[in-house]
Amino acid sequence: MLIPFSWLSEYVDITLPPDEVAHRLTMAGIEVGDVITRGGWDNCVVGYVRSTRPHPNADTLTLCLVDPGDGPELEVVCGAPNVAADQNICFARPGAFLLNTHTGRQEELKPARIRGVVSEGMICSEAELGLSNEHDGIIVLPADAAPGAPLNAVLGDTFLELELTPNRGDCLSILGVARELGAITGQPVHVPEIGYPEAGPPVDTLAKVTIADPDLCLRYTASVITGIQIGASPAWMQDRLTRAGLRPINNVVDVTNYVMLEFNQPLHAFDLATVTDRHVVVRRSSPGEKFTTLDGVERTLTNDTLMIADPAQAIGIGGVMGGANSEITAATTTMLLESATFHNLNNRRTATNLNLRTEASLRFEKGLRAELAPIALRRATQLILQTAGGAAAAGIIDVYPDGQPDAPVPLTERRLRQVLGMDLDIDRAETVLASLGITTRRTGADSLEADAPYWRSDIAIEEDLIEEVVRIIGYDEVPTTMLSSPIPYHRPNPLTELKEALRDALAAAGMEETISYPLISAEDLTRLDLPEDEQAPWLRVANPMSTEYNILRPEMIPSLLNTLAYNQAHNDGGFRLFEIGRSFGYQDGNLPHEREWLAGVMSGPRFGDNWLTPADLMDFYDASGIVSTVLGRVGFTASLQEAVGTRWHPGRAATISVRAATGAAAEVGVVGEMHPDINDRFGLRPEPVIYFQIALDALSSARLDTEAAETRFQSLSRFPAANRDLALLAPSDVPAGQIQQLIQRVRLVERTELFDVYTGENVPEGMRSLAFRIWFRAEDRTLTAEELNRAMNGLTRVLEREAGATLRG
Structure with a gap:
C-alpha cells in the first residue's frame, strides 16, 4: 500500500520529517517498509506549448514552440503522438539528468540536432522522469499548472510503503493512516463532509434491493443517480489515483476507487438500465453457474459464491468483481451505486477459488464494519455529483438484516495495570482512546466502556483497548521489571536434543538443511503412486491459501524432491539436502496425527569440478555411509537390510535399523535410490537420486547404545596388526x-x-x-x-x- 504525503496531508498536518513519520508509525504497530521520495528533477519545469508544426524532414516528428515560463520561448523536437498546442507539459532544459530509454542509463540532456533542426530541450514522458515505463506519449499536466514552476513542486512527492498485518485493514486507506498519525503526533484529523443535495425522486421508487442470503451479506446500501455524463475525472483525482498506484478510467469508476482508498470501503457502480426490473437480488450462486466478469473471463462458480443479481441474471460477484453485462459505459445515464458489507471468510474463499484477487477482495476479506457502508456511499455519491453531474435520489437504500450494534468493550484500571505491568490511570487511557476516535463512557471512577469506531474491525475485547493505549503512548514507556516468580528449572526434551545432535552431525557430514512448507498438491502424491483411499485418506486443509497446495504431506519425500528439482533448475553441481519436519495423516483412521522425520536427498557429482578426481555421481553407498556415520555420532549402531518397493530402483534400497544397548534392533527408516520413472515425473536430472528418511519418534524410543554414545579416548596400541x-x-x-x-x-x-x-x-x-x-x-x-x-x-x-x-x- 502506497500512501502519498500529498494526499495524506489533506487530512492531517504532517509536522515530522518523513523518516520520523515512518519510525513513529512502525513503533505504533503500522509497519512502514520503505520511504520513497519522487523528484530530484533539476532543470525541469512546467512548460506551455504555444504552437506546433510538422517537422520539415520527418513525418513522425513535431516542432513545438515551448514557453518555459521564465525565459524566451524555445523550439523543441518531439516525437510523441499526443503533443498539441495549448498544453502544459514537463519541460527539461539542457543540463537535466533524465533516463535514456534506449540505454537504460541516466544521462545529461544536451541540445541536439534532430533531422536538421536543433532541439533546445525535451518534452518528457513518464519514462524519462522515472515515474513508470510508459514512453508512448508525453505527460500532459493540469491546466492550472503554472508555467515556469519547478517540476519537483508539481510532480514530486514522498510515499510511505506500508507492510500491514491482517488485523489493521483500516490502514489500507488514507484516512486510516491519517488517524494513526494524528493520534501519534496530537494533530486533529480532518474528515471530509459527506453531504449532497438530494434533488431526485425517492430512491425506493427507482430501485429495490433484496438480500436472499443474509449470512453472507451483512448489509447492502445503495444510492441512485440519474442524468450523469460519463467522461474523464478531474485532473486532481486522476493525479491522486495515479500516485496511489491505480489507473484512472472514467469519472464514475475513478470515484469508487478514490473513496475506496480514502475510506477503505470498496464500492461498485451498475448501469441501472441493464438491471432487470431495477431489482438487485443478493444471493448464493447455483452449483455450476457460469458468469463473465469485467475482465472478460467466464468463470464457473460454486454454491458458496455470493452473487449480485437481478431477477433474470447475475450482474456481479459480491466483494470481488462486477459483471461485463452491467458495467458503466459511455452511454450510461442512470446508475446504482453499491456500498455493502460481505462476510469476510466467504469473500476470501471466493477470491481464492476463482484465483481472482482484487483491491475490493483484499479489503473485504480482512473484515469491514457494517457502519462504514452508508458513510462511504454518501461520500462517493457526493463526488459523483461533482464530477459526473446528474441528480441523486432522495435517501438511500439500506437493507440491514441484523442491525444490532456491537456490544461496548469494557476497560478497567486494574486490568490495564495488570496487563502492562505499569502504573497507568484510566484518565490517560481515556485520552489516548479519544485520540484514536474511540468513543468512551465512564462506568465508574476507575472503569469505562468504549465503542469501536466504524472504521475499526479489530476491537472486540478489553485487551484490544489496552493494546491501543500502550502502542500510542509508546512501548518504551513500559518499565523493565523482575519476574514475580522464580525461573522454572530446565526440563530436557530428549527428542529436541536428538534433533539438534542430528543437525550437527549432518552438517558435519556435508549436508545442507532446508525448510519447506508442509502443504503439497495432489499431483505430487500422484507422481509417487500414492493414491488416496479409505485406508489412507489425505489430510486436506479446509481454508488453504492456495487452491493448488491444499494437502498436508503424508510423507516428507514430495517436499524434498521438489526442493531438489528447484535447485537443479537453478544451479549445477551436487546437492546434499536434509530436512527435519513433520508428516500428517490419520491415526486409526479418524484422528489427525503428526509424525516427525529426518529426511534427506542426494544427487549429482560426488565432488565439485576438479582435475584431480573423476566426476563420479553420488550413489546409494554415499547416502548409506552418511546415514551410518550420523547415527553413530548420536549414539546408535546402524544396520541395513534390503528393501523393495515401486518407488525404489531395484536392488538399491535398504531399511535402516538401530541396535540398542539391550542388543535388540529397531527399524527406524529407509534409504534408497529413487526409481528413474519417479525422477522423470518430478523433473529431476537423469542421474541417481538417493533419498533417506528416519522416524524420529522410533529413533528416540530406541535405547541408546551407551558404549557408542559415550565419547572416550583410547590410546593407540604399541603392537602391530x-x-x-x-x-x-x-x-x-x-x-x-x-x-x-x-x-x-x-x-x-x-x-x-x-x-x-x-x-x-x-x-x-x-x-x-x-x-x-x-x-x-x-x-x-x-x-x-x-x-x-x-x-x-x-x-x-x-x-x-x-x-x-x-x-x-
Missing part, C-alpha cells in the same frame, strides 16, 4: 553385512572390510563368493602365527554354523 584375507562361499540370500557382523564378534578381530563379490563360473547356483580382509590385533602383545591360525579356524566354524558360509576352495 596382522591381516588375513578370507574367501567364502555363502548363500545368496545371506546379506554380506550379517557375515561381517559375525566376523566382528570374534575375539582379536579389530576390523573387517568386504573387498570382492563374485557370482558366475565355478560358483554353485544360489551361492556367491565374498572376500573379506580381516585385521587382528592384541592390546598387550604381538600376535603369533599360531594365534592367528586358531582365530581363523574359530572364525570359519562360527560362519559355517550361523550363516552357512564355507571356505572357498
Whole structure:
C-alpha cells in the first residue's frame, strides 16, 4: 500500500520529517517498509506549448514552440503522438539528468540536432522522469499548472510503503493512516463532509434491493443517480489515483476507487438500465453457474459464491468483481451505486477459488464494519455529483438484516495495570482512546466502556483497548521489571536434543538443511503412486491459501524432491539436502496425527569440478555411509537390510535399523535410490537420486547404545596388526553385512572390510563368493602365527554354523 504525503496531508498536518513519520508509525504497530521520495528533477519545469508544426524532414516528428515560463520561448523536437498546442507539459532544459530509454542509463540532456533542426530541450514522458515505463506519449499536466514552476513542486512527492498485518485493514486507506498519525503526533484529523443535495425522486421508487442470503451479506446500501455524463475525472483525482498506484478510467469508476482508498470501503457502480426490473437480488450462486466478469473471463462458480443479481441474471460477484453485462459505459445515464458489507471468510474463499484477487477482495476479506457502508456511499455519491453531474435520489437504500450494534468493550484500571505491568490511570487511557476516535463512557471512577469506531474491525475485547493505549503512548514507556516468580528449572526434551545432535552431525557430514512448507498438491502424491483411499485418506486443509497446495504431506519425500528439482533448475553441481519436519495423516483412521522425520536427498557429482578426481555421481553407498556415520555420532549402531518397493530402483534400497544397548534392533527408516520413472515425473536430472528418511519418534524410543554414545579416548596400541584375507562361499540370500557382523564378534578381530563379490563360473547356483580382509590385533602383545591360525579356524566354524558360509576352495 502506497500512501502519498500529498494526499495524506489533506487530512492531517504532517509536522515530522518523513523518516520520523515512518519510525513513529512502525513503533505504533503500522509497519512502514520503505520511504520513497519522487523528484530530484533539476532543470525541469512546467512548460506551455504555444504552437506546433510538422517537422520539415520527418513525418513522425513535431516542432513545438515551448514557453518555459521564465525565459524566451524555445523550439523543441518531439516525437510523441499526443503533443498539441495549448498544453502544459514537463519541460527539461539542457543540463537535466533524465533516463535514456534506449540505454537504460541516466544521462545529461544536451541540445541536439534532430533531422536538421536543433532541439533546445525535451518534452518528457513518464519514462524519462522515472515515474513508470510508459514512453508512448508525453505527460500532459493540469491546466492550472503554472508555467515556469519547478517540476519537483508539481510532480514530486514522498510515499510511505506500508507492510500491514491482517488485523489493521483500516490502514489500507488514507484516512486510516491519517488517524494513526494524528493520534501519534496530537494533530486533529480532518474528515471530509459527506453531504449532497438530494434533488431526485425517492430512491425506493427507482430501485429495490433484496438480500436472499443474509449470512453472507451483512448489509447492502445503495444510492441512485440519474442524468450523469460519463467522461474523464478531474485532473486532481486522476493525479491522486495515479500516485496511489491505480489507473484512472472514467469519472464514475475513478470515484469508487478514490473513496475506496480514502475510506477503505470498496464500492461498485451498475448501469441501472441493464438491471432487470431495477431489482438487485443478493444471493448464493447455483452449483455450476457460469458468469463473465469485467475482465472478460467466464468463470464457473460454486454454491458458496455470493452473487449480485437481478431477477433474470447475475450482474456481479459480491466483494470481488462486477459483471461485463452491467458495467458503466459511455452511454450510461442512470446508475446504482453499491456500498455493502460481505462476510469476510466467504469473500476470501471466493477470491481464492476463482484465483481472482482484487483491491475490493483484499479489503473485504480482512473484515469491514457494517457502519462504514452508508458513510462511504454518501461520500462517493457526493463526488459523483461533482464530477459526473446528474441528480441523486432522495435517501438511500439500506437493507440491514441484523442491525444490532456491537456490544461496548469494557476497560478497567486494574486490568490495564495488570496487563502492562505499569502504573497507568484510566484518565490517560481515556485520552489516548479519544485520540484514536474511540468513543468512551465512564462506568465508574476507575472503569469505562468504549465503542469501536466504524472504521475499526479489530476491537472486540478489553485487551484490544489496552493494546491501543500502550502502542500510542509508546512501548518504551513500559518499565523493565523482575519476574514475580522464580525461573522454572530446565526440563530436557530428549527428542529436541536428538534433533539438534542430528543437525550437527549432518552438517558435519556435508549436508545442507532446508525448510519447506508442509502443504503439497495432489499431483505430487500422484507422481509417487500414492493414491488416496479409505485406508489412507489425505489430510486436506479446509481454508488453504492456495487452491493448488491444499494437502498436508503424508510423507516428507514430495517436499524434498521438489526442493531438489528447484535447485537443479537453478544451479549445477551436487546437492546434499536434509530436512527435519513433520508428516500428517490419520491415526486409526479418524484422528489427525503428526509424525516427525529426518529426511534427506542426494544427487549429482560426488565432488565439485576438479582435475584431480573423476566426476563420479553420488550413489546409494554415499547416502548409506552418511546415514551410518550420523547415527553413530548420536549414539546408535546402524544396520541395513534390503528393501523393495515401486518407488525404489531395484536392488538399491535398504531399511535402516538401530541396535540398542539391550542388543535388540529397531527399524527406524529407509534409504534408497529413487526409481528413474519417479525422477522423470518430478523433473529431476537423469542421474541417481538417493533419498533417506528416519522416524524420529522410533529413533528416540530406541535405547541408546551407551558404549557408542559415550565419547572416550583410547590410546593407540604399541603392537602391530596382522591381516588375513578370507574367501567364502555363502548363500545368496545371506546379506554380506550379517557375515561381517559375525566376523566382528570374534575375539582379536579389530576390523573387517568386504573387498570382492563374485557370482558366475565355478560358483554353485544360489551361492556367491565374498572376500573379506580381516585385521587382528592384541592390546598387550604381538600376535603369533599360531594365534592367528586358531582365530581363523574359530572364525570359519562360527560362519559355517550361523550363516552357512564355507571356505572357498
